[in-house]
Amino acid sequence: xxxxxxxxxxxxxxxxxxxxxxxxxxxxxxxxxxxxxxxxxxxxxxxxxxxxxxxxxxxxxxxxxxxxxxxxxxxxxxxxxxxxxxxxxxxxxxxxxxxxxxxxxxxxxxxxxxxxxxxxxxxxxxxxxxxxxxxxxxxxxxxxxxxxxxxxxxxxxxxxxxxxxxxxxxxxxxxxxxxxxxxxxxxxxxxxxxxxxxxxxxxxxxxxxxxxxxxxxxxxxxxxxxxxxxxxxxxxxxxxxxxxxxxxx
Numbered sequence: 001x002x003x004x005x006x007x008x009x010x011x012x013x014x015x016x017x018x019x020x021x022x023x024x025x026x027x028x029x030x031x032x033x034x035x036x037x038x039x040x041x042x043x044x045x046x047x048x049x050x051x052x053x054x055x056x057x058x059x060x061x062x063x064x065x066x067x068x069x070x071x072x073x074x075x076x077x078x079x080x081x082x083x084x085x086x087x088x089x090x091x092x093x094x095x096x097x098x099x100x101x102x103x104x105x106x107x108x109x110x111x112x113x114x115x116x117x118x119x120x121x122x123x124x125x126x127x128x129x130x131x132x133x134x135x136x137x138x139x140x141x142x143x144x145x146x147x148x149x150x151x152x153x154x155x156x157x158x159x160x161x162x163x164x165x166x167x168x169x170x171x172x173x174x175x176x177x178x179x180x181x182x183x184x185x186x187x188x189x190x191x192x193x194x195x196x197x198x199x200x201x202x203x204x205x206x207x208x209x210x211x212x213x214x215x216x217x218x219x220x221x222x223x224x225x226x227x228x229x230x231x232x233x234x235x236x237x238x239x240x241x242x243x244x245x246x247x248x249x
Contacts, residue, residue, distance in 0.1 A: 001234040010240075013231045014247035016188055016214045023098050024186035025091060026204050027106045027113070028194025030219060034238045036082045037110050056166045065161075066149035072162045076128050076144040084116035087192070090241035092117040097248070103182035107194060107201050109164055111144075122179050124171050124201060130163035139163055171200065183208045192218040192237050196225035 001009075017023070029039050054060040055071040095102045095118055105122045106113055111129045113121050131151065132139050135158025142151075151160045165171055179201075183189060189208040196202040202224075209215055209228045217229040218237045226232055233240045 001232075006233065006235065006240075009231050009233050010244055010247055013216045013233060013244055016216070016230070017244075017248060020098075020186075020188040020214070022101045022182075022186045023094065023103075023188050023190065024182040024204075024208065024213075025094075025102075025104045025190040025192060026183075026194060026196070026201065027091075027104065027108060027192045028196075028198075028201075029108065030193025031085075031087055031106075031237055032082075032108050032110050032112055033193070034087060034236055035085045035112060037079060037108075037112070052167060056164070057168055058166055059168075061161060061166070068162070069147060069149040072128060072164070073146040076146065079110045079112075079128060080144045082110075082112070084112045085238040087236075087238035087241045088112055088116035088118070090245045091192075093245055094248075095119060103178075103186075105179045105182060105201070105204065107198065122175050122182070124165070124175055124179055126162070126164040126172075128162070128164070131160040132163040133158045133160055135159065176200070179204060180207065183213075184211055186211075186213050188214045188216065190216050190218065191225045191229070192241070194225070195219070195223035197223075 050071060055068055061068050091104060103120050104113055104118050105124060107125050109125050109128045111127050129141055129144055130139055131142050133153035135153060136156040138153055138155045153160055183204040184207060186208055191205055196205050205215060205225050205228050215229045216231045217225055218233050218240055221234055222232060
């Protein structure tokens with residue numbers, strides 16, 4: 001994308017946003033990658049040297065919960081070394097502009113949007129910083145400190161697991177319904193740092209488009225989401241989102 005093309009696209013995006021009443025944002029791994037959070041998925045399909053089935057599935061948890069806890073402790077240790085980037089903070093500023101008419105739906109589990117200051121955040125895949133009790137279902141914020149492989153629930157004393165949506169599991173119904181509602185009601189959808197191929201999160205893009213929303217894509221290169229985009233802004237979101245914010249005034 002040439003500098004001239006970027007400037008033209010930024011102006012088009014700003015023009016639409018200036019008249020938008022409700023804004024929904026869908027973010028993915030690309031946003032966090034700019035802060036130094038690895039995707040953990042290697043070219044051979046392994047996560048940190050482990051099969052996905054062993055560390056990110058209910059079956060893997062049942063077989064070896066200690067291995068799963070160690071894996072997520074390593075992920076939390078990584079998140080402890082990184083900070084939100086300018087893209088995160090630009091989205092905070094956008095939320096300040098639209099207030100409760102702004103919703104940020106994220107596929108990321110690192111908690112960096114909340115750390116940056118975003119408030120209306122739907123973490124549809126869960127959070128590294130939370131645990132969930134297998135007994136009473138209580139969800140608790142445990143921060144990013146390492147946890148033992150046998151933590152107990154402070155409410156009922158039951159067994160805890162990472163509050164992460166694993167492969168083969170469904171999303172939390174309440175959180176997902178709020179995400180659907182936001183996509184359905186927005187007049188502008190920002191797609192940031194995600195190729196929108198993981199379902200059901202990817203369905204938010206065509207849902208918003210069918211309802212007449214303007215779709216603005218922020219990715220390093222065109223993706224599967226590009227076919228729905230009215231404007232494509234290609235480059236680091238940590239650079240382009242602040243530029244767009246400046247255009248908004």
